[in-house]
Amino acid sequence: MLNEKIQKALNDQINAEMYASYLYLSMATYFESKNLSGFARWMAAQAGEENGHAMRIYKFVTERGGRVTLQKIDAPPSDWASPLAVFEDAYAHERKVTGMIDKLVEMAAAEKDHATSVMLQWFINEQVEEESTADDIVQKLKMVGESANGLFMLDHALGKRGQ
Numbered sequence: 001m002l003n004e005k006i007q008k009a010l011n012d013q014i015n016a017e018m019y020a021s022y023l024y025l026s027m028a029t030y031f032e033s034k035n036l037s038g039f040a041r042w043m044a045a046q047a048g049e050e051n052g053h054a055m056r057i058y059k060f061v062t063e064r065g066g067r068v069t070l071q072k073i074d075a076p077p078s079d080w081a082s083p084l085a086v087f088e089d090a091y092a093h094e095r096k097v098t099g100m101i102d103k104l105v106e107m108a109a110a111e112k113d114h115a116t117s118v119m120l121q122w123f124i125n126e127q128v129e130e131e132s133t134a135d136d137i138v139q140k141l142k143m144v145g146e147s148a149n150g151l152f153m154l155d156h157a158l159g160k161r162g163q
């Protein structure tokens with residue numbers, strides 16, 4: 001059984017993951033509008049992953065006899081100054097999510113909720129990967145700079161995700 005405090009925190013995290021899904025989908029639409037279909041595909045795949053993160057917690061709360069309460073999802077931004085600005089935002093967002101997961105881990109430990117602690121281990125590893133991937137693309141976009149050729153090549157490479 002989940003205690004109320006942990007249940008509320010996990011419900012908040014479901015909302016944060018759903019927001020992340022919404023944010024990445026909005027980023028996908030930005031790239032679609034710029035005819036960068038590879039970037040758009042990558043972002044749409046990421047939106048799907050974030051939905052999966054929310055569902056992972058949803059399943060856990062339900063299995064523990066808790067109650068999932070869905071909350072309002074804020075509207076994400078819809079425009080960015082450049083592809084680099086998009087990925088800088090994505091990286092910043094992942095760092096924020098990592099901070100939220102770290103706080104959840106601390107709360108689960110304080111409440112001696114070992115099952116929640118174990119469930120959260122998966123998210124700790126996932127955040128290492130997600131931060132690293134977003135930062136890698138930020139660095140590549142910085143390398144590409146104003147080069148249309150470089151952007152085209154990166155679009156092609158990112159478009160392979162999930163194929």
Ligand code: FEO
Nearest residue numbers: 017050053097130
């Ligand atoms: Fe679900 Fe990208 O953190």
